Amino acid sequence: MKIPGKREKISLIFFFILVLCHGITCPIFADTSGTLLIAVYASGGTLEESGLITRDLFQIVKGAENCFSDNCTIIAAYGGADKPGWHGMTIADLDDLKADLSNRILGDDNSFTIHLPGASMGDPKTLQFYLSYLRENHHYTRVFLIFIGHGQAYTGMLFDQNHDDDGLTIGELTTSLEIGPEIELIGFDSCLMGCLEMVSALSPFAHFAITSEESEPAEGWPYKPWISYLGQNPNAKADEHAKELFKNYMNNERQGKTISLLYLKDAGFLTLQLERFAKDLHALAGTDEGCRIIKEALSDTQQFGLTGSGDLSEATMDLYNFAETIKRKVPYISDSADGVIEGINRTVVVARHDERVPGAHGIAVLSPVQINPLFYDYYRESAFITPAWDKFISRYLDKCSEKKDMLPVTSSDINVAEPN
Structure with missing residues (x-):
């Protein structure tokens, strides 16, 4: 259970024990109210130098302000930037994020659930810890796992500035996903992650993925309207959630946008x-x-x-x-x-692109x-x-x-x- 005003730190020794021994849980009461769990894993990197990841999380908080269903839960993990409050990994729920972002600065107070000061966001053990925490402490029937940060297609993603730009490889990502929870949708708010190398590796671990074949606008996804929609429609189908996101994403003026919903099981x-x-x-x-x-x-x-x-x-x-x-x-x-061509038509559920990339069909x-x-x-x-x-x-x-x-x-x- 969280103690107000007290920083809960877990040593790296205990961290590795917890990752290896999945039966151990954090001393936090399980959430028994949620049916849709929106889990965000964000590595700031150079994006956070301009406050772009803070902006994303602020949008998430704003999107959850009005008409947010009791059947939705938001848990975020962030770190990976060389700035105060962004070293290691911090896990925060929606109330934590609201309190911390009251001054629009993230990571400058004690409003969080767990802090691992030495963790690297590009280390699979860190992601495994986060996923284990979600599985053991939150009740849900659907999970949307959203990754935010730099992406470099098949070469890696979510690079941590504080650990020599260590990033997650495709193999490390899939190894982490093996421990659960069962995921309905994985979203990559990252450049170039709509590649078959990633898609084929993810197919055993989730039903759907939202990805971009091309580099994304610096602003990334428009979270405020999308989170608001998710909160008001937690039982909507994955393609309806995706179409709502795509509608606002494609309104960004930057050219070269692609975004797709993929059915991983095909x-x-x-x-x-x-x-x-x-x-x-x-x-x-x-x-x-x-x-x-x-x-x-x-x-x-x-x-x-x-x-x-x-x-x-x-x-x-x-x-x-x-x-x-x-x-x-x-x-x-x-x-x-x-x-x-038939395989791509079966795998791509919805795809959008602008005039800069006319040959985009959803999978690179x-x-x-x-x-x-x-x-x-x-x-x-x-x-x-x-x-x-x-x-x-x-x-x-x-x-x-x-x-x-x-x-x-x-x-x-x-x-x-x-x-x-």
């Missing part, structure tokens, strides 16, 4: 189709003419990786658009390309345009989707790409987008 079908398609691509990349065709297709495919200055640094590409382009250029592999994948074999080898585990796709990318980079003899490309080289 990602398995999509990856099977990608395996077939990749076998054909691997064969195509075995000849000089095939390399030329693939290069042309990549040039014609919608690429993602808009930087803060508005320039494009190709990090990922639209998978539907790529399959469609290959089908047009190489008719004899149209069957496998059509399979990928690694683009080999800017990378070289050394870079791919470094991120191979995170970028892996299927064996044939891995072989195709490797062959393309080795046989077709003009960048194979260049120095290694870093993740910051392919995604320096400062929006999110």
Whole structure:
């Protein structure tokens, strides 16, 4: 139970014990009233240098002010920025956030539930602790888990400034999700996380995901109207919640916006189709003419990786658009390309994009345009989707790409987008 005005700290030793021994719970009374749990996990990073994550959490509080149903619970975990109150991880409920943000500054008083001063938001053990806390201390029938912070597609997300910019890899994220709770929807208020590498990995752990193929506006999601809608309609279907968010998100004036609701349980079908398609691509990349065709297709495919200055640094590409382009250029592999297109149509429930990115269809994948074999080898585990796709990318980079003899490309080289 929280003691007003007293900071509840948990040592890292106890923290690791708690993560390993899931039966141990924090001394806080379980919430027995909520049916929809909105769980926010935010790593401030450079975004919080401008107060952008504080702004998000302030919007969440404002959205919950009027007509917020008793059937909704909000629990936030934040940290990861090199500023007072943002070292380690702090867990706060809605009342804590309201009290702390009364002066519009987050982390400057003792209004919170738990504080782990040495934790890294990019450490899977920190996320596991948070998820264990939710599972053991709150009653719910639906869980929406929202991640806020920088995203770099298959290379990682939620980087912690206080721990050498350590971020969560796809493998670390899925390992954390294995401990529960059961999640209906995972939201990524982060750049470039609408990639199949992430989507296929998440499919066992949630039903739906909200993601962006492209970099996001610096402001991220418009939380105030969306949280208000969630609070008033806690029993609405996931697609209705998503459409309400998308409507306001697409009103942002910044160009290059994409946002999608994905049905993760069909990602398995999509990856099977990608395996077939990749076998054909691997064969195509075995000849000089095939390399030329693939290069042309990549040039014609919608690429993602808009930087803060508005320039494009190709990090990922639209998978539907790529399959469609290959089908047009190489008719004899149209069957496998059509399979990928069908898989995307099954997985993408709702997708929105603006005129800057006309070739966006909801799911991206690694683009080999800017990378070289050394870079791919470094991120191979995170970028892996299927064996044939891995072989195709490797062959393309080795046989077709003009960048194979260049120095290694870093993740910051392919995604320096400062929006999110």
